[in-house]
Amino acid sequence: QHANHLQTHRDSVSEKLQETELRNQDLEGQLRELEQRLESSQLEQEDFRKSLRSLLELLDGKIFELTELRDSLAKLIEDS
């Protein structure tokens, strides 16, 4: 009877262990997925920043060219 009782208990614990292990696999799967999303989000952000830096350089160029144009206008007015 004692042995019977132990057997029942063992089955219940084994079942619990199995459930917990399944839950574990599920959690690890979620973690991997989230890590991949975070990583790909960071890569996208880095690409975004690179594109913004390219735009910033273009803007620098435009400001420089407007300044040259401004200097030409100033010279033209003074020489006229």
Added chain:
Amino acid sequence: QHANHLQTHRDSVSEKLQETELRNQDLEGQLRELEQRLESSQLEQEDFRKSLRSLLELLDGKIFELTELRDSLAKLIEDS
């Protein structure tokens, strides 16, 4: 002896269950942390986009004002 054997097995399974549950708690902690990082990263990105949109509106204003200045210059040349 059989009961003894069962007892030993039960202890081992219980131990494994305990380890797996600890691992579970750890994984759940990691998941929560990652979810928070992802969420806060998304909030930062949204703030970033908002700031960029403000700059875009400012740029629109500057382009509009440069166009007005261009029209004044064109009018000045034609009227002179």
Added chain:
Amino acid sequence: QHANHLQTHRDSVSEKLQETELRNQDLEGQLRELEQRLESSQLEQEDFRKSLRSLLELLDGKIFELTELRDSLAKLIEDS
């Protein structure tokens, strides 16, 4: 007969003088007109230059504001 001849000559010279004086008045009128046109043309040019200088100052302001916008964008990218 000699006196007669002199009289005729005198008339002819007087007539020539009168014509030349009329031509003089005409030339002086043309000169005054031209001087006024030159002066008003110079005043217009000065007004034109003043308007261009105002536009130049506006352009300076726009370039300055674009540079501020550029700096905001640079800061935003670096802080993101």
Added chain:
Amino acid sequence: QHANHLQTHRDSVSEKLQETELRNQDLEGQLRELEQRLESSQLEQEDFRKSLRSLLELLDGKIFELTELRDSLAKLIEDS
């Protein structure tokens, strides 16, 4: 005596005519000079306007390029 008187008068009129003709030449010289100044001033103004029109076209180009840059920024923000 009458002839003498006429002779004196004739001399005086001839002298006046000579002076008036000299004045005439002087005025015609001034007129030519002023006409040349006005013409060269108009040519300079035309050159000035041409240079300003070139600057205006450059400014058009810069505004166009800033607008393209603005559109790139808008697209970048929307796609991010």
